[in-house]
Amino acid sequence: MESQSEHAEQHIAPLRMYLIIFGALLFLTYITVQVSVWNLGTVGLAVALVVAAIKAFLVASYFMHLKDDTWFNIMLFVGSIVFMILFFGLTLLDLGTRGRLNIEEGTFYYQQEKAWSEKQKE
Amino acid sequence: MSRRYPPLAHHFLSLGQQYSAAKLGMWLFLAQEVLFFSGLFMAYAAFRYFYPETFLAAHEHLNVTLGATNTIVLLTSSLTMALAVRAAQLGQNKQLLINLALTFLFATTFLVIKYFEYSHKIHLGLLPGKFYSAHEHIPGQPALFFGLYFVMTGLHGLHVLVGMGVIAWIFIRGLNREFGPEYNTPVEIVGLYWHLVDVIWIFLFPLLYLVK
Structure with missing residues (x-):
């Protein structure tokens, strides 16, 4: 009987590796909670997101064995994250710059030009 | 007709091909899950x-202690799930069953804690949309925040519930000694799903509970 490992290599990681990753995840959780207590504002949000990304990376690479997986499966998952970032980036770009466009008063640049010419008149 | 072990579907050439196809399918599903949840995270942003x-x-109306406890519970369940997959790969059936039972138990704990959080919010009237009836003054649009809170954690909770269902399914198959070094694809696939549920919570917890 042929085993599946003859074709697609299944990686059996040592027990110690799982415990180390678990310890790291707990430590990072502690850090996130601790940083939120310090009240750092925007920096705090950035730290929380970076720590969450590191935790997600650890879970995906070690618990989900993505680091030993085929390049195609890695590409699939990384691809979904790339498209997620694209989705966030473009939407936030729109939200962040929407105030610059006013249909009744023209574009942001037009308004600036008008304000500048009014200043020149004074 | 007796069932062949390890089970190989007739449209696959080998167990290796069947294994790779199953894993590819699961990763495709998980990629879809990432994009599906990113819509909600975008609404949050x-x-x-x-x-x-x-x-x-x-x-401030969310309980950080309960949220952090649930984070640790879910991380631990991820560890026991990973150990269950490892036990299946090594052919340790007893270890597999113990770890699956522990994972199920942690998932139940997560939902019980979530239940207490939800009932407390409902009691205070901290609810989405027109159901919002809290007396505390929260500036802006608190009903929106609690809408996001309930939809995001609710959908995540639904994933936990589905996860418990599939864990119970492979537990029963494990009782029949269906998994071993030659065949453990279902355990690994369920493991992948369970870890993704954990990853989603890793982002939900700081964004909802630790806003600063």
Whole structure:
């Protein structure tokens, strides 16, 4: 009987590796909670997101064995994250710059030009 | 007709091909899950951008201790799930069953804690949309924040519930000694799903409970 490992290599990681990753995840959780207590504002949000990304990376690479997986499966998952970032980036770009466009008063640049010419008149 | 072990579907050439196809399918599903949840995270980002003061004030009504406890519970369940997959790969059936039972238990704990959180919010009237009836003054649009809170954690909770269902399914198959070094694809696939549920919570916890 042929085993599946003859074709697609299944990686059996040592027990110690799982415990180390678990310890790291707990430590990072502690850090996130601790940083939120310090009240750092925007920096705090950035730290929380970076720590969450590191935790997600650890879970995906070690618990989900993505680091030993085929390049195609890695590409699939990384691809979904790339498209997620694209989705966030473009939407936030729109939200962040929407105030610059006013249909009744023209574009942001037009308004600036008008304000500048009014200043020149004074 | 007796069932062949390890089970090989007739449209696959070998167990290796069947294994790779199953894993590819699961990763495709998980990629879809990432994009599906990113829609909700985007809604969160947009409303937080519009009403930062609401988010700052409203998150004070979430219990950080319970949220952090649930994070640890879910991380531990991820560890036991990973150990269950390892036990299946090594052919340790007893270890597999113990770890699956522990994972199921942690998932139940997560939902019980979530139940207490939800009933407390419902009691205070901290609810989405027109159901919002809290007396506390929260500036801006608190109903929006609690809408996001209930939809995001609710959908995540639904994933936990589905996860418990599939864990119970492979537990029963494990009782029949169906998994071993030659065949353990279902355990690994369920493991992948369970870890993704954990990853989603890793982002939900700081964004909802630790807004600062």
